[in-house]
Amino acid sequence: xxxxxxxxxxxxxxxxxxxxxxxxxxxxxxxxxxxxxxxxxxxxxxxxxxxxxxxxxxxxxxxxxxxxxxxxxxxxxxxxxxxxxxxxxxxxxxxxxxxxxxxxxxxxxxxxx
Amino acid sequence: xxxxxxxxxxxxxxxxxxxxxxxxxxxxxxxxxxxxxxxxxxxxxxxxxxxxxxxxxxxxxxxxxxxxxxxxxxxxxxxxxxxxxxxxxxxxxxxxxxxxxxxxxxxxxxxxxxxx
Numbered sequence: 001x002x003x004x005x006x007x008x009x010x011x012x013x014x015x016x017x018x019x020x021x022x023x024x025x026x027x028x029x030x031x032x033x034x035x036x037x038x039x040x041x042x043x044x045x046x047x048x049x050x051x052x053x054x055x056x057x058x059x060x061x062x063x064x065x066x067x068x069x070x071x072x073x074x075x076x077x078x079x080x081x082x083x084x085x086x087x088x089x090x091x092x093x094x095x096x097x098x099x100x101x102x103x104x105x106x107x108x109x110x111x112x113x
Numbered sequence: 114x115x116x117x118x119x120x121x122x123x124x125x126x127x128x129x130x131x132x133x134x135x136x137x138x139x140x141x142x143x144x145x146x147x148x149x150x151x152x153x154x155x156x157x158x159x160x161x162x163x164x165x166x167x168x169x170x171x172x173x174x175x176x177x178x179x180x181x182x183x184x185x186x187x188x189x190x191x192x193x194x195x196x197x198x199x200x201x202x203x204x205x206x207x208x209x210x211x212x213x214x215x216x217x218x219x220x221x222x223x224x225x226x227x228x229x
Binding site: 004032034036041042045049051092095098100101102104105 | 115219221
């Protein structure tokens, strides 16, 4: 069973703090990892992807990947109330007919003013 | 806007109705997907089309019938649905499938379906 695990939260952080969102995955052969943000009632929006071990930074967002530990995380610096959303971790895993994105259930983030 | 549009945005239907969901992508992508998102559950992949050919059908009941007339359009035909089919149905597209694992998917706004 190929799985992507996330803590459902809610994760509550004060405005200006660093929010840390974590994800583990079961398929050791996975090569690509994605973070989507989903506001309530809206569709998922791609915000970050990472393919190599280490850190990848984009503005206030940093994705971290550790393939040996099968762990990927998303850090949001200087959190804003507008960052309040559900964050979905997605991992590309090899299926019978090719690669398919497997999603976690998402972590709900609440940034309080 | 991601370049993927879906209509209708909301749909209420009875169990004996027939309806269709439409998806259109303006990104020049070759692969299109249908996902189902229910409360408290991960996104579930339903169907994948690559170059208008169905390449994945994740044990979806036959009351859901996809159609891909060209690489820009994808339909999901609905017939005799059950109340438990009520969910957000999302369409997505990517450059290729399955070719590469480095394939970002872009989602449409979704259709909120309620089955009475």
